[in-house]
Amino acid sequence: MCVGYPAKITELVPDLKCAYVECRGIRTAVSVALLDDIVPGDYVLVHAGAALEKLTRETAAEIEAVLEELGSLNDE
Amino acid sequence: MTNELIDQIKKNIRRYGQRLKIMEVCGTHTTAIHRNGFPSIFQEEIDFLSGPGCPVCVTGGAFIDRLAGLAKTAEVYTFGDMIRVPGNQTSLDQARLAFGNVRIMLSPLDAVRKAASSGIPSIIAAVGFDTTAPVFALAVELCCQERITNISFLTELKTLETPLRYLLAANQSIDGLILPGHVATVVGEQGFSYVPYYRIPSVIMGFEGTDILRGLLTITSSLLAGDYCVKNEYSRVVRPLGNLKAQALVDRYYQPCDTYFRGIGTLPGAGLKLRASYASLEHPDSSSLETISQHDTGCRCGDILMGRLKPNQCELFGAACRPDNPRGACMVSAEGSCAAYFRYRGGI
Numbered sequence: 489m490c491v492g493y494p495a496k497i498t499e500l501v502p503d504l505k506c507a508y509v510e511c512r513g514i515r516t517a518v519s520v521a522l523l524d525d526i527v528p529g530d531y532v533l534v535h536a537g538a539a540l541e542k543l544t545r546e547t548a549a550e551i552e553a554v555l556e557e558l559g560s561l562n563d564e
Numbered sequence: 565m566t567n568e569l570i571d572q573i574k575k576n577i578r579r580y581g582q583r584l585k586i587m588e589v590c591g592t593h594t595t596a597i598h599r600n601g602f603p604s605i606f607q608e609e610i611d612f613l614s615g616p617g618c619p620v621c622v623t624g625g626a627f628i629d630r631l632a633g634l635a636k637t638a639e640v641y642t643f644g645d646m647i648r649v650p651g652n653q654t655s656l657d658q659a660r661l662a663f664g665n666v667r668i669m670l671s672p673l674d675a676v677r678k679a680a681s682s683g684i685p686s687i688i689a690a691v692g693f694d695t696t697a698p699v700f701a702l703a704v705e706l707c708c709q710e711r712i713t714n715i716s717f718l719t720e721l722k723t724l725e726t727p728l729r730y731l732l733a734a735n736q737s738i739d740g741l742i743l744p745g746h747v748a749t750v751v752g753e754q755g756f757s758y759v760p761y762y763r764i765p766s767v768i769m770g771f772e773g774t775d776i777l778r779g780l781l782t783i784t785s786s787l788l789a790g791d792y793c794v795k796n797e798y799s800r801v802v803r804p805l806g807n808l809k810a811q812a813l814v815d816r817y818y819q820p821c822d823t824y825f826r827g828i829g830t831l832p833g834a835g836l837k838l839r840a841s842y843a844s845l846e847h848p849d850s851s852s853l854e855t856i857s858q859h860d861t862g863c864r865c866g867d868i869l870m871g872r873l874k875p876n877q878c879e880l881f882g883a884a885c886r887p888d889n890p891r892g893a894c895m896v897s898a899e900g901s902c903a904a905y906f907r908y909r910g911g912i
Binding site for chain 2: 491492518519521522523524533535536537538540541543544547550551554555557558559
């Protein structure tokens with residue numbers, strides 16, 4: 489439950505402080521209220537339905553690979 | 565590269581002259597350490613211990629019982645990995661079978677939306693550490709903004725600082741700490757500024773095999789140098805001050821309270837409860853602190869979480885307690901230390 493997973497912002501819904509993100513082909517809505525200046529194309533670390541931190545594309549890919557190897561993404 | 569790092573770490577430990585106890589406090593680190601085979605690679609040099617950082621593992625049995633009881637009359641929303649955790653009397657899985665209204669949430673925000681649109685009296689189980697608390701704060705904010713009245717929170721949020729301080733004071737044989745990468749995104753490097761006081765090297769690490777090896781190299785080098793400053797080797801994700809917006813939000817909605825840790829007991833100020841202005845959203849049962857310890861089932865989760873025992877030193881491990889029939893919380897969560905031991909060491 490503590491696992492944070494990386495995702496790419498695909499669309500912002502500014503009024504709701506919310507964004508659609510994509511991770512491994514799955515599209516879902518997350519809160520971006522805890523981050524400033526998020527734009528589509530940014531990568532973020534998502535935990536329990538909220539983006540907690542911005543990531544570079546390289547770091548996002550690295551985290552995704554390691555979580556995939558550990559089987560942790562299946563729990564989310 | 566990997567072999568070089570391993571050799572350097574072993575060389576450092578030989579120079580230091582004693583076997584090391586190194587603790588992590590994050591389930592993803594537990595899994596990564598076992599998955600990479602580090603307990604075998606460093607069989608002669610390092611005991612890897614799992615501390616009290618997994619919320620599923622430290623949640624008390626009475627909390628589970630209370631939540632299961634509430635499912636009689638309300639919809640209960642919980643994270644999925646709480647479902648099989650044994651309470652003292654029952655589990656959420658049993659409550660789900662008996663009453664049918666235990667709902668699994670992936671996010672507290674989704675739970676708020678679903679519960680609000682159902683209009684049914686609903687209780688959201690707020691369980692988690694510093695990483696998860698800001699998301700529950702967002703959920704509380706959403707309830708306030710939209711004046712939702714059919715939802716309350718059964719709050720059992722915890723902060724890592726107090727149990728970590730308790731552990732470092734009580735178990736002085738720990739030689740190094742692997743600090744959690746994702747908790748640290750919220751609290752930042754500054755969130756661990758108390759660790760050097762205990763004269764233990766500590767490193768915020770990522771989860772790749774080489775991240776962990778580099779971190780172990782730093783811990784062993786720091787031991788040799790007597791350098792106890794917190795090192796951040798996950799700076800590509802963790803900032804020095806953490807996520808200030810998340811910290812401010814938690815502070816706006818929550819205040820510290822005493823809370824119970826399975827296997828450890830009640831720790832003053834280690835929990836979070838809603839501030840008085842938002843108390844109407846707190847379920848009245850949140851305040852009933854656990855007064856009895858875990859029923860004596862022979863489960864040694866507490867000793868394991870404190871680094872006093874390894875999972876395979878518990879008599880129940882692998883026989884009476886297995887992932888398909890867990891007796892203790894550390895075997896329930898896929899990222900619990902007992903489950904990781906079982907999975908990667910074949911239950912021995």
